[in-house]
Amino acid sequence: MSIDPIIQSKPFAITLDVGTSLLNKTGTWRNERPVYLDRLPPCNHTCPAGENIQAWLGFAEEGDYEAAWRQIMEDNPLPATMGRVCYHTCEGACNRAGIDEAVGINSVERFLGDQALMHGWRIDAGSPTGKKVMIVGAGPAGLSAAYHLRRLGHEVTVFDANPQAGGMIRYGIPKYRMPREKLRAEVARIEAMGVKIELNTKIEDISTTRKEGQFDAVFMCIGAQLSRSAEIESDGKIPIHDAAVVLRDSELDNPNQLHGHVVIYGGGNTAMDVARTSIRMGAISTTVVVLEAQEDMPAHSFERDEAIEEGATLKYLHSIKRVNGRTVTLEKMKVSENRWPKPTGEFDSIEADVIVQAIGQDVDTAILQNTPAVNLKDGITQINEAMCTGEDGIFAGGDMVPSQRTVTSAIGHGKKAARNINAYLRGEEWVAPDKHEVVTPDMLNTWYYSDAPRTVRPMLDVVRRKTGFAEVVGDLDVDNAVFEARRCMSCGNCFECDNCYGVCPDNAITKLGPGNRFKFKYDYCKGCSICATECPCGAIKMVPEDI
Amino acid sequence: MTQISETKQKVKFYQTGTLTAGNRLLEEGHRSVQATVDRSNSLDCGHRACQGCGEALGARFAIDAAMRATNNQLIAANATGCLEVFTTPYPETAWSIPWIHSLFGNAPAVASGIAAAMKAKGRDDVRVIAQGGDGGTTDIGFGCLSGMFDRNDDVLYICYNNEAYMNTGVQRSSATPGAARTATTMPVGPEPGNDFATGKSVPLIAMAHQIPYVATASVHDLHDLEHKVSKAMSFHGARYIEISVPCPLGWGSKPGDTIKIARLAVQTGMFPLFEAENGDVTGVTKIRQHQPVGEYLKLQRRFAHVFKKENEDQLQALQAIADRNIKRFNLLPSGGEEE
Numbered sequence: 001m002s003i004d005p006i007i008q009s010k011p012f013a014i015t016l017d018v019g020t021s022l023l024n025k026t027g028t029w030r031n032e033r034p035v036y037l038d039r040l041p042p043c044n045h046t047c048p049a050g051e052n053i054q055a056w057l058g059f060a061e062e063g064d065y066e067a068a069w070r071q072i073m074e075d076n077p078l079p080a081t082m083g084r085v086c087y088h089t090c091e092g093a094c095n096r097a098g099i100d101e102a103v104g105i106n107s108v109e110r111f112l113g114d115q116a117l118m119h120g121w122r123i124d125a126g127s128p129t130g131k132k133v134m135i136v137g138a139g140p141a142g143l144s145a146a147y148h149l150r151r152l153g154h155e156v157t158v159f160d161a162n163p164q165a166g167g168m169i170r171y172g173i174p175k176y177r178m179p180r181e182k183l184r185a186e187v188a189r190i191e192a193m194g195v196k197i198e199l200n201t202k203i204e205d206i207s208t209t210r211k212e213g214q215f216d217a218v219f220m221c222i223g224a225q226l227s228r229s230a231e232i233e234s235d236g237k238i239p240i241h242d243a244a245v246v247l248r249d250s251e252l253d254n255p256n257q258l259h260g261h262v263v264i265y266g267g268g269n270t271a272m273d274v275a276r277t278s279i280r281m282g283a284i285s286t287t288v289v290v291l292e293a294q295e296d297m298p299a300h301s302f303e304r305d306e307a308i309e310e311g312a313t314l315k316y317l318h319s320i321k322r323v324n325g326r327t328v329t330l331e332k333m334k335v336s337e338n339r340w341p342k343p344t345g346e347f348d349s350i351e352a353d354v355i356v357q358a359i360g361q362d363v364d365t366a367i368l369q370n371t372p373a374v375n376l377k378d379g380i381t382q383i384n385e386a387m388c389t390g391e392d393g394i395f396a397g398g399d400m401v402p403s404q405r406t407v408t409s410a411i412g413h414g415k416k417a418a419r420n421i422n423a424y425l426r427g428e429e430w431v432a433p434d435k436h437e438v439v440t441p442d443m444l445n446t447w448y449y450s451d452a453p454r455t456v457r458p459m460l461d462v463v464r465r466k467t468g469f470a471e472v473v474g475d476l477d478v479d480n481a482v483f484e485a486r487r488c489m490s491c492g493n494c495f496e497c498d499n500c501y502g503v504c505p506d507n508a509i510t511k512l513g514p515g516n517r518f519k520f521k522y523d524y525c526k527g528c529s530i531c532a533t534e535c536p537c538g539a540i541k542m543v544p545e546d547i
Numbered sequence: 548m549t550q551i552s553e554t555k556q557k558v559k560f561y562q563t564g565t566l567t568a569g570n571r572l573l574e575e576g577h578r579s580v581q582a583t584v585d586r587s588n589s590l591d592c593g594h595r596a597c598q599g600c601g602e603a604l605g606a607r608f609a610i611d612a613a614m615r616a617t618n619n620q621l622i623a624a625n626a627t628g629c630l631e632v633f634t635t636p637y638p639e640t641a642w643s644i645p646w647i648h649s650l651f652g653n654a655p656a657v658a659s660g661i662a663a664a665m666k667a668k669g670r671d672d673v674r675v676i677a678q679g680g681d682g683g684t685t686d687i688g689f690g691c692l693s694g695m696f697d698r699n700d701d702v703l704y705i706c707y708n709n710e711a712y713m714n715t716g717v718q719r720s721s722a723t724p725g726a727a728r729t730a731t732t733m734p735v736g737p738e739p740g741n742d743f744a745t746g747k748s749v750p751l752i753a754m755a756h757q758i759p760y761v762a763t764a765s766v767h768d769l770h771d772l773e774h775k776v777s778k779a780m781s782f783h784g785a786r787y788i789e790i791s792v793p794c795p796l797g798w799g800s801k802p803g804d805t806i807k808i809a810r811l812a813v814q815t816g817m818f819p820l821f822e823a824e825n826g827d828v829t830g831v832t833k834i835r836q837h838q839p840v841g842e843y844l845k846l847q848r849r850f851a852h853v854f855k856k857e858n859e860d861q862l863q864a865l866q867a868i869a870d871r872n873i874k875r876f877n878l879l880p881s882g883g884e885e886e
């Protein structure tokens with residue numbers, strides 16, 4: 001081995017010129033290197049609309065509500081609506097729950113949605129492509145698709161049979177949960193982008209309308225408008241209504257059918273909405289007959305609790321057998337081993353003036369009569385990965401396809417369909433980007449998050465809830481919205497707390513300044529991994545060097 | 548946007564508060580020196596400390612804070628030890644401040660001399676720091692240190708306490724805790740590791756000299772550490788700060804766990820954080836998440852033997868030390884009651 005002449009010219013054991021240690025590249029000691037990455041927060045991962053929640057909470061934390069709102073609008077065109085009716089699976093997945101309580105994501109979204117309406121913030125349409133898309137159904141799926149397609153520059157016409165847009169948000173979900181002026185304003189914002197909405201227009205046959213209007217592509221999202229009904233033996237003395245019809249009538253100010261002693265059959269959210277509507281309509285009593293046990297009923301516990309607070313009586317583990325005059329005979333059920341309710345042969349009875357069935361909805365598939373290539377299974381339209389039915393250029397989403405049947409998943413479908421339709425119109429194929437690794441609690445260093453209890457949204461007084469359709473759940477104000485946003489731990493995404501930059505014993509991190517995060521000096525990083533351990537949010541990963 | 552400044556004034560909650568080094572939501576003045584782009588990096592890249600060295604980290608934290616507090620008019624005298632050897636193997640140095648090394652045991656005396664020279668030259672803008680390891684401080688340099696305190700010389704002495712003579716291969720010092728394994732206190736025999744009821748607390752001895760300021764700090768609590776260093780620089784006369792700096796090599800811990808271990812030393816009560824002025828304790832840093840000592844010890848191989856059944860009394864003795872610290876310094880939040 002030959003000795004480097006420069007080294008040889010120096011005194012014994014001296015290898016460097018007099019000077020700074022910067023000549024000593026300690027990075028060569030390393031066998032693992034830290035890397036910055038953006039992991040996928042569990043809230044984003046579970047959001048059916050695909051919102052980047054962590055990112056918009058990040059803007060809200062800084063008090064930049066408009067930027068936060070624009071970030072939501074990348075994915076979801078109806079934040080004021082979603083901040084009210086979304087079942088917020090994000091909060092169920094939030095890592096903060098392991099410290100104190102989940103971040104009140106939904107309440108901040110609502111706050112941002114309302115801020116946008118207050119300030120009149122708008123979104124622009126994309127530059128025109130000359131392509132025309134027809135959408136059937138102005139429910140959340142249709143509105144979302146229309147919005148996203150318009151941003152991509154396509155011409156969009158939405159047809160809906162109803163006198164107003166919104167689908168089940170308007171004709172199903174009652175006013176006290178979803179004030180109409182908010183929905184109307186959010187729809188108007190979409191129309192202002194140039195989306196045409198043709199109301200009171202029922203489409204009888206997709207292919208004909210498509211041909212007539214020379215539409216390049218179609219998105220079908222007609223929801224599930226038909227109420228299911230159970231076989232109830234009845235002498236016909238008292239009326240038996242469908243939930244969807246009753247709720248729709250209350251929206252249309254049709255004569256009230258919910259009077260006297262109201263009995264509702266079903267244990268889902270729709271049953272709760274009918275019950276709470278009947279209380280507001282002045283029913284003498286409201287009883288909900290639920291097949292399942294309390295812990296098995298499909299309604300969300302908060303909806304059930306609110307209904308009970310307002311005066312509804314829930315009869316769990318009962319089925320309606322028959323109706324004689326005003327007497328309703330109920331059969332008691334018991335929970336079987338697989339938790340399925342089983343008849344017991346024991347009976348009970350209650351009085352009723354009207355019965356409402358709320359046991360589920362089916363899709364009206366008549367519209368598909370001339371599209372034989374569209375594949376149906378149990379009355380549900382089948383679609384492929386690209387949301388396309390078997391028929392060329394006809395896409396479908398929302399409640400009419402296999403889905404969770406929520407507003408949020410409908411909005412997600414609308415977005416995904418828009419991306420695929422856009423690709424179709426351009427003769428391309430849309431490929432979803434790879435998903436990052438989901439952030440689990442063990443990736444966080446929760447020491448660093450200061451303790452902060454969740455902000456509870458105020459609730460309208462029960463007396464006022466019972467007597468009118470005013471909104472039940474109140475708003476966050478500017479202060480507690482920021483507070484709530486700041487409870488977010490920014491799972492897996494650097495929020496510039498400067499900790500890595502602070503804790504490196506080798507000064508091997510460069511701070512790039514606000515918004516630009518940090519950079520490793522790999523010449524000097526020894527790979528000790530303190531930065532990765534002390535990063536609060538798990539945005540640094542150690543990866544082995546190839547040695 | 549005006550909204551931002553308005554809400555920033557009103558809202559008191561900042562996500563990670565001052566627990567992290569910086570945080571974009573905090574006003575500049577509430578961020579640590581280490582969070583700033585223009586920190587002096589007094590101890591720069593390329594030094595030869597082990598991976599994850601707590602001493603290297605503590606030294607940059609402390610000296611950068613002192614630089615900020617003195618408007619960069621600082622001279623440091625350094626005792627022999629890792630901090631000297633890993634930063635300044637001739638002909639290179641990682642220090643970007645005026646820095647002087649003489650001997651293992653005389654850093655306080657050298658610093659006293661520098662302070663006297665500065666006084667003679669009328670340079671009252673220049674401030675002096677002496678620094679060293681626990682061996683250099685509690686053992687060999689102890690006489691010089693006590694003299695410096697006694698004369699109330701205008702020097703801040705910083706001890707980086709890693710609880711043994713690390714640079715020469717982990718020998719016991721009078722700051723080594725009971726039961727700890729070192730090269731000279733091996734975990735053999737009926738009472739494995741270092742003896743209990745030996746050693747000394749230099750912070751308490753410093754207080755006994757009634758000097759203007761004494762404090763303990765930890766690399767885990769950056770804001771607290773920087774606060775104490777800048778406060779020390781606001782006094783004249785002799786001052787002493789002891790910083791808990793885990794040593795992965797000597798403690799047998801993972802390099803990445805250095806701060807975690809420092810944090811546990813504080814949260815268990817093993818290393819109480821307090822400050823004292825003129826001999827009286829004036830403040831303590833409360834424990835935020837109290838933990839049993841086992842949580843701290845189990846991350847370090849030097850204590851592995853205390854988890855053996857036959858050494859249970861050692862574990863209890865260490866817990867008793869932590870409990871005594873907690874009581875003595877009133878370390879639990881709201882007057883001693885645990886939440």
Ligand SMILES: Cc1cc2nc3c(=O)[nH]c(=O)nc-3n(C[C@H](O)[C@H](O)[C@H](O)COP(=O)(O)OP(=O)(O)OC[C@H]3O[C@@H](n4cnc5c(N)ncnc54)[C@H](O)[C@@H]3O)c2cc1C
Nearest residue numbers: 137139140141161167168172203222223398399405406407
């Ligand atoms: C009472 C009730 C409460 C609910 N509460 C919630 C809730 O709180 N949160 C939640 O996430 N989900 C809730 N849901 C579910 C949610 O409303 C639906 O999953 C969602 O609205 C489905 O959206 P969609 O766009 O697929 O269909 P829809 O909202 O049903 O919209 C379909 C639209 O298509 C129109 N249409 C149908 N056929 C034709 C045709 N042939 N020609 C023209 N137009 C046509 C309809 O008029 C309708 O406007 C609730 C549902 C009900 C019934």
Ligand SMILES: Cc1ncc(C[n+]2csc(CCOP(=O)(O)OP(=O)(O)O)c2C)c(N)n1
Nearest residue numbers: 627628629651680681682683711712713714
């Ligand atoms: C008078 C004298 N005796 C012994 C040594 C050898 N020596 C150099 S550093 C050191 C140990 C330093 O221990 P400490 O002060 O705790 O610092 P650390 O290395 O642990 O940071 C020893 C014994 C010396 N340099 N001078």
Ligand code: SF4
Nearest residue numbers: 043094095488489491
């Ligand atoms: S803490 Fe924030 S980023 Fe993490 S799951 Fe909750 S809302 Fe999402």
Ligand code: SF4
Nearest residue numbers: 596597600629713794
């Ligand atoms: S032996 Fe310990 S104190 Fe010395 S450089 Fe290594 S980690 Fe730091």
Ligand SMILES: [Mg+2]
Nearest residue numbers: 680681711713
């Ligand atoms: Mg030492």
